[in-house]
Amino acid sequence: MENEVIIGLEVHVQLNKLNSKLFCSCSTDYHDDDPNTHTCPVCLGLPGTLPMINKKAVEYAIRVALALGCVVQEETLFYRKNYYYPDLPKAFQITQYDYPLGLGGHMLIKGEDGERVVRINRVHMEEDPGRLVHAGTIDRAKYTMVDYNRCGMALLEVVTEPDLRSPKEARAFLDKLRSILDYLDVFDGDLEGAMRVDSNLSLVGGDRAEVKNISGHKGVEKALNYEITRQKNVRRRGMKVVQETRHYDELRGVTVSIRTKEEAHDYRYFPEPDLVPMRIADWVPRVQEELPELPDAKRDRFRTQYGITDDHAKSLTSEIKVANFYERVAGKAPPKLAAVWIADVLKGELNYRDLSIENFHEDQMVEILKMLELEAITEKGAVEVVRQILDEGGSPAEIVKARGLGKAEDDAVRVAVRAAVAECGPAVEDYRGGNEKAINFIVGQVMKKTRGRADPGEANRLVREAIEEL
Amino acid sequence: MLRELKEEIASGSAEEVISALLERVKRSRLNAYNVLAEESALARARKFDESPWDGRMAGIPIAIKDSISTRGIETTCSSWILRGYIPPYDAHVIERLKAEGVIILGKTNMDEFCMGTSTETSCFGPTRNPWDTERVPGGSSGGSAAAVAAGEAPCALGSDTGGSIRCPASFCGIVGMKPTYGLVSRYGLISYANSLEQIGPLASTVEDAALMLDVIAGHDPRDSTSAKTEGGYLDGLEDGVRGMVCGVPKEYLGEGLDSSVERSVWDAISVLEDLGASWREVSLPHTRYALAAYYIIAMSEASSNLARFDGLRYGLRIGTDKDWHTTFSEIRAAGFGPEVKRRILLGTYALSAGYYGRYYLKALKVRTLIKEDFLRAFQDVDVLVTPTMPFPAFRIGERIQDPLSLYMADVFTVPINLAGVPAISLPCGFAGGLPVGLQIVGDHFAEKTVFRVSRAYEDATPHHAARPQEVI
Numbered sequence A: 001m002e003n004e005v006i007i008g009l010e011v012h013v014q015l016n017k018l019n020s021k022l023f024c025s026c027s028t029d030y031h032d033d034d035p036n037t038h039t040c041p042v043c044l045g046l047p048g049t050l051p052m053i054n055k056k057a058v059e060y061a062i063r064v065a066l067a068l069g070c071v072v073q074e075e076t077l078f079y080r081k082n083y084y085y086p087d088l089p090k091a092f093q094i095t096q097y098d099y100p101l102g103l104g105g106h107m108l109i110k111g112e113d114g115e116r117v118v119r120i121n122r123v124h125m126e127e128d129p130g131r132l133v134h135a136g137t138i139d140r141a142k143y144t145m146v147d148y149n150r151c152g153m154a155l156l157e158v159v160t161e162p163d164l165r166s167p168k169e170a171r172a173f174l175d176k177l178r179s180i181l182d183y184l185d186v187f188d189g190d191l192e193g194a195m196r197v198d199s200n201l202s203l204v205g206g207d208r209a210e211v212k213n214i215s216g217h218k219g220v221e222k223a224l225n226y227e228i229t230r231q232k233n234v235r236r237r238g239m240k241v242v243q244e245t246r247h248y249d250e251l252r253g254v255t256v257s258i259r260t261k262e263e264a265h266d267y268r269y270f271p272e273p274d275l276v277p278m279r280i281a282d283w284v285p286r287v288q289e290e291l292p293e294l295p296d297a298k299r300d301r302f303r304t305q306y307g308i309t310d311d312h313a314k315s316l317t318s319e320i321k322v323a324n325f326y327e328r329v330a331g332k333a334p335p336k337l338a339a340v341w342i343a344d345v346l347k348g349e350l351n352y353r354d355l356s357i358e359n360f361h362e363d364q365m366v367e368i369l370k371m372l373e374l375e376a377i378t379e380k381g382a383v384e385v386v387r388q389i390l391d392e393g394g395s396p397a398e399i400v401k402a403r404g405l406g407k408a409e410d411d412a413v414r415v416a417v418r419a420a421v422a423e424c425g426p427a428v429e430d431y432r433g434g435n436e437k438a439i440n441f442i443v444g445q446v447m448k449k450t451r452g453r454a455d456p457g458e459a460n461r462l463v464r465e466a467i468e469e470l
Numbered sequence B: 001m002l003r004e005l006k007e008e009i010a011s012g013s014a015e016e017v018i019s020a021l022l023e024r025v026k027r028s029r030l031n032a033y034n035v036l037a038e039e040s041a042l043a044r045a046r047k048f049d050e051s052p053w054d055g056r057m058a059g060i061p062i063a064i065k066d067s068i069s070t071r072g073i074e075t076t077c078s079s080w081i082l083r084g085y086i087p088p089y090d091a092h093v094i095e096r097l098k099a100e101g102v103i104i105l106g107k108t109n110m111d112e113f114c115m116g117t118s119t120e121t122s123c124f125g126p127t128r129n130p131w132d133t134e135r136v137p138g139g140s141s142g143g144s145a146a147a148v149a150a151g152e153a154p155c156a157l158g159s160d161t162g163g164s165i166r167c168p169a170s171f172c173g174i175v176g177m178k179p180t181y182g183l184v185s186r187y188g189l190i191s192y193a194n195s196l197e198q199i200g201p202l203a204s205t206v207e208d209a210a211l212m213l214d215v216i217a218g219h220d221p222r223d224s225t226s227a228k229t230e231g232g233y234l235d236g237l238e239d240g241v242r243g244m245v246c247g248v249p250k251e252y253l254g255e256g257l258d259s260s261v262e263r264s265v266w267d268a269i270s271v272l273e274d275l276g277a278s279w280r281e282v283s284l285p286h287t288r289y290a291l292a293a294y295y296i297i298a299m300s301e302a303s304s305n306l307a308r309f310d311g312l313r314y315g316l317r318i319g320t321d322k323d324w325h326t327t328f329s330e331i332r333a334a335g336f337g338p339e340v341k342r343r344i345l346l347g348t349y350a351l352s353a354g355y356y357g358r359y360y361l362k363a364l365k366v367r368t369l370i371k372e373d374f375l376r377a378f379q380d381v382d383v384l385v386t387p388t389m390p391f392p393a394f395r396i397g398e399r400i401q402d403p404l405s406l407y408m409a410d411v412f413t414v415p416i417n418l419a420g421v422p423a424i425s426l427p428c429g430f431a432g433g434l435p436v437g438l439q440i441v442g443d444h445f446a447e448k449t450v451f452r453v454s455r456a457y458e459d460a461t462p463h464h465a466a467r468p469q470e471v472i
């Protein structure tokens, strides 16, 4: 109990599925392009420019706020957060600060001991700064370059109450958040910088440290585990954990104290005079109505509608594309079998190859499941088919045929071959004596037994094999 | 005037008109211009002469205050820190003017970043008043007003944050109009105090100002504070003032007001009476808090707006590059003049944690009270009639060392910006050979009423026709 951990998260989510930035019409599709090619006078903060709000971004933010159970404010209000930094061309960031769009939501996650309710303090909008590229490491760089492609991208900040009790729960929260954002179609989590996390962490009875610069959901467990160990060690040495901001160094896997002097910022917030409040209360009912079925609801429905296990339902609903894929397959093939093969096999094979579900067609899965159902193929064979489709393409039927993976046919031919070899002792002897043509007689027998279904070339090969095995 | 000039250019030669203007500017010692766009203006004039284009201001030369972004023409706000900055885009008002066919002559001098009442804080040195070159032209749009008064431009754009169009119009004896907040898009206007400022016309006559406003006003989605309005400011211009009620705010007449200015204003009220209007005294009780509220709001916003000038992407770059904090600090120390630094410091202080509520929030509350004063007054009267400035143009150097006395000069103009209502300054006589300005204030979006009263007054008086001698 003494070392119980208290964690709160501040998650920055880039609304990177928007077509344009938060306050200008620059495209958001910059990830593969040269630096500073997606900029304009507005996002470069040139003198005289004014922000023009992207209404779609506000709608996306409302979607997220509603999905997290927040109350949405009646109007938008923005503030200026003033500070000097080269990645911030206006020398202030436009942010919702203390008038967040969404307030007071919650999320259910699988906790350390059962279900955990994580309260959401707020969801607010702000603009992303540019990106600094150091020539070398941050402390030794001779110079630093700035890329403003990212500058002005719409960000959502999701802030939780300190309700998480372990790094694993923090990870579970972020996974669930990603899943919800994916369902809402507002976010591509695979793009660089799509999700950035700051975390408050303390041991019960101690002061908290803020850990900044955790990139994405994967780093969070490592960063927080390090921080717990550090705080426990401080205590063990009889010292007190001080309240401070620490920077997570991903390469070294450690958190480093940022001197408090540098952090003594006064951001001089004041309402952004160039953005008049926009009334959004009237939008909320429509956005609410258009909200898709969310992961929890879908998971419950999958369980009852398709009679699949909770684990399968959870696995199939974490990504909307996988869930949709499953539903299409389950409409044409046995749902339970489909759940096993998609959740346990296909997802693993995709993950191994870093591929998405779009690399597999539902009809291919249906075909494989049909063969399994008819016992025309072994499970091992089916896995081979899945792998070959992902690696080389092709249809299941062709692959089964080309690789001789068909269970029923294969067995029938092999049975016939074995029988024919046993029955045709003299011909076998002749063959062994060097008479190549004797083999044709035996193959003829195989064809007769299989009523012509066997492939003559394949039968020829199998007969030779069978004779050698004698 | 612009109507006649347009016909003259259409039937004659734009090139001749432009060349004559450029020559006049070059031999002048008023220092009204920061940059002359000589080549592009002449090229455009020749093009016009070859194949004239249509447009409500086709072929008309215009001067632009240096706070308004002009694509391809250096725009500095009269500050070292923006030397060499050439905007890659046109302000909304420039797009509008170009679409109606104007030819841009150049960029006019101003107080650095609009911070002043005299055009003395410019990094290019002060502009001189064409009526007396030892005196200031007013500010901050002093270059635009001096150019129009001295015949160095037939018309000009200015911007008005706390009187920056009306003050120099008053000191130079021309017409200057600050529109209702939101009427003209601010896109491209380099911000000093966003919530207060508007772009507006400086011209020789009320009709010219109305035409120009008609061209530049209108909704622009790039400015979220921009309103959807109908325009048509030339309609009903000559309908007169019969039956109208003019309010005379008692707080604007009396102590601190130059006696000859006061007399000119009462004369003007008598003229309006003779034309069929009546007048009554009104009260704007929160006037005495206006200056304090104005300067807190303006300086606070300025401290944030001007933070972007760090020399990293454009403008002044000095010395050897050191680390980020040292480099931008050195550039800002060298690039800003003392008045700009003073206002940035005061604004930064007013927004600081612990002071925000005491200063900025309180100023916003005062602003609401002042706005309510005006709304209340306009329930009973059609327009308010006041002096524009408490005194005529003062001497260069007379007040620049005493910022507070300079701030006090804005006492009749800043409440108008706080309330967001429209106001015009008209020539209404002379005091010791120096022009005096009459301020006519309207209700929100009542520009038409303001123009109508102004035109009636102008028709009945000779003041607008008076012109200074050429200063060489």
Ligand SMILES: [Zn+2]
Pocket (backbone or CB within 6 Å): A021, A024, A025, A026, A038, A039, A040, A041, A042, A043, A044, A152
């Ligand atoms: Zn942009």
